[in-house]
Amino acid sequence: GDVYKRQATVSVTDNSGFGASTKFVAGTKDAKIAKFLVNAGSAAPIKVKTLKFEITWLAANEYSKLTNLKLKVDGTQVSTTKDAILGSANTKAYVTFDNINLDIAKSGQKTFELYADVATDITATAAFTVTILSNANGSNITDNNSVSTGYAGSAFTATNVITGGSLTVTTDGNTPNEAILVANTNDVEVAKFKLEATDDTMEV
Numbered sequence: 001g002d003v004y005k006r007q008a009t010v011s012v013t014d015n016s017g018f019g020a021s022t023k024f025v026a027g028t029k030d031a032k033i034a035k036f037l038v039n040a041g042s043a044a045p046i047k048v049k050t051l052k053f054e055i056t057w058l059a060a061n062e063y064s065k066l067t068n069l070k071l072k073v074d075g076t077q078v079s080t081t082k083d084a085i086l087g088s089a090n091t092k093a094y095v096t097f098d099n100i101n102l103d104i105a106k107s108g109q110k111t112f113e114l115y116a117d118v119a120t121d122i123t124a125t126a127a128f129t130v131t132i133l134s135n136a137n138g139s140n141i142t143d144n145n146s147v148s149t150g151y152a153g154s155a156f157t158a159t160n161v162i163t164g165g166s167l168t169v170t171t172d173g174n175t176p177n178e179a180i181l182v183a184n185t186n187d188v189e190v191a192k193f194k195l196e197a198t199d200d201t202m203e204v
Contacts, residue, residue, distance in 0.1 A: 052138030
């Protein structure tokens with residue numbers, strides 16, 4: 001009888017948990033800016049050879065504020081560390097990770113994470129969106145016979161950048177009442193405070 005080759009398929013889903021309220025602090029090293037799952041369909045295994053990302057900024061000329069981009073698969077870096085390259089529009093930059101050559105079995109799944117260093121002089125409240133471009137626009141996801149899967153690309157939720165975190169200091173509800181402090185005693189607790197860091201690690 002006739003033999004039909006089944007077309008390999010692939011799907012990519014955002015797995016970052018990021019949302020409109022997600023914040024990246026200026027000066028952070030190895031900040032995770034995207035996390036996604038690559039799933040092979042049930043028809044055939046796939047090979048991820050190259051992934052090209054487009055980073056779209058809300059503000060112009062911010063592309064150079066994310067540097068040393070790294071792509072990791074299941075926690076291990078693949079390809080080499082890259083810097084984004086400005087596109088024809090001053091709000092878009094591109095980074096390509098090649099020589100990945102990762103096989104994913106049919107019905108299999110791999111976790112990919114994209115990391116970057118965030119510049120200290122990045123614009124406050126800058127926002128960006130990460131998109132994996134399609135096979136036709138720079139990515140290269142195939143079956144084992146180098147036949148394109150027809151991957152169409154995936155865009156992730158926009159995220160925000162802030163220049164720094166904040167520290168809130170409040171009086172603890174268990175602070176002793178001055179009326180019950182006893183005179184001529186040592187090492188008496190006279191006050192208790194709560195320190196709460198928001199959006200970043202704070203050093204006191």
